[in-house]
Amino acid sequence: AxxxxxxxxxxxxxxxxxxxxxxxxxxxxxxxxxxxxxxxxxxxxxxxxxxxxxxxxxxxxxxxxxxxxxxxxxxxxxxxxxxxxxxxxxxxxxxxxxxxxxxxxxxxxxxxxxxxxxxxxxxxxxxTQLPPPLPIKVLWVIWDAPPMVGGKNSLPDALIRLTGAENIAGNVDQPYFKCSFDWLLENQPDVIIWCTHDRDISEHRIWKQMRAIRENRVVSNIDPDIVLRPGPRLLGGVAFLRQQLAAMAKQMAVQ
Incomplete structure (x- = not known):
């Protein structure tokens, strides 16, 4: 030093x-x-x-x-x-x-x-202080067309796990991977996380077939710099995501 x-x-x-x-x-x-x-x-x-x-x-x-x-x-x-x-x-x-x-x-x-x-x-x-499990499956979409999502060992994967939820793409052995629309339709998440604010994910006809989008279970009100830029604000980002996902899990339990 x-x-x-x-x-x-x-x-x-x-x-x-x-x-x-x-x-x-x-x-x-x-x-x-x-x-x-x-x-x-x-x-x-x-x-x-x-x-x-x-x-x-x-x-x-x-x-x-x-x-x-x-x-x-x-x-x-x-x-x-x-x-x-x-x-x-x-x-x-x-x-x-x-x-x-x-x-x-x-x-x-x-x-x-x-x-x-x-x-x-x-x-x-x-x-180390992991929260109680959230009984929901989450997909973190990095890009909509072609679809790219956060898979195993990516930062989005780690953040989803730290909220207590399950990353539906967590068993795909690539940090960031381009998936087919067939894969998306077969692996329907309960909630989608979408941080690319200059695009509307629901505009594409395939995305409209996703239950999470039809039922308005999309977390999009978060600054991507807070959750995709590994830095001091990341910890607050995890707490915010946990709060959002917990509210959606509660809403699903009531339905």
Missing amino acids: FAETTLRVVSLSPSLTELMYHLGRGEWLVGRSDACDYPAEAKAKPIAGKFADPHLEAIIGLRPDLVIANDLMNPGIIKTLDKVNIRVEVLPGETLEEYRACVVRLGELLSAKEAAAAEVARIDALL
Whole structure:
């Protein structure tokens, strides 16, 4: 880890930018990707390119001591930054377990071990204090046409399990998989989670054949950045999902 002095950090990942602020190191951020939009004060920082396509000259011009990115980072850019003696730390964060490891590592890198330990304790409480089971089957739809859903070992799968519900696609051995409409009709969920707010999932004729959509059991009133961006807000997202799914389970029990 670095010595406990102020560092100039460029973050190329929205979840890492959120985590920097959560660990009390937001003032060390000197540059970000265009997708790093939370918290609001991060938006005042200079942009160093797109999320998956950072701008090399912009990064070098910001004179960072450290660049942090997730594993979508272009390896060629890492090599080039290495040649000009700019350290890059790649921190995977696709799952809750990876996010936990990422918190520990970033706490070390940014001399923020106490704040990191507090966040790790929150994550561990979430992972160990499982709620009572919810007797409903849920499908997390990432995209509607062609249909893509959250399968085994995906972040949506983990979040559904943490609410106590069952992921109807949890036995499909792919984190994110494109499924046929036949598969959807054969595996009818009780509830659909849909976070892509600029599209109306019920418009497609096949989706209209899904019971959950016909009976208006769709959780769509949640910010996708809270539940699909592994970061400090994720724990609140799980609590919100649990509340929504529990209400729908209760409604189904009454019918």
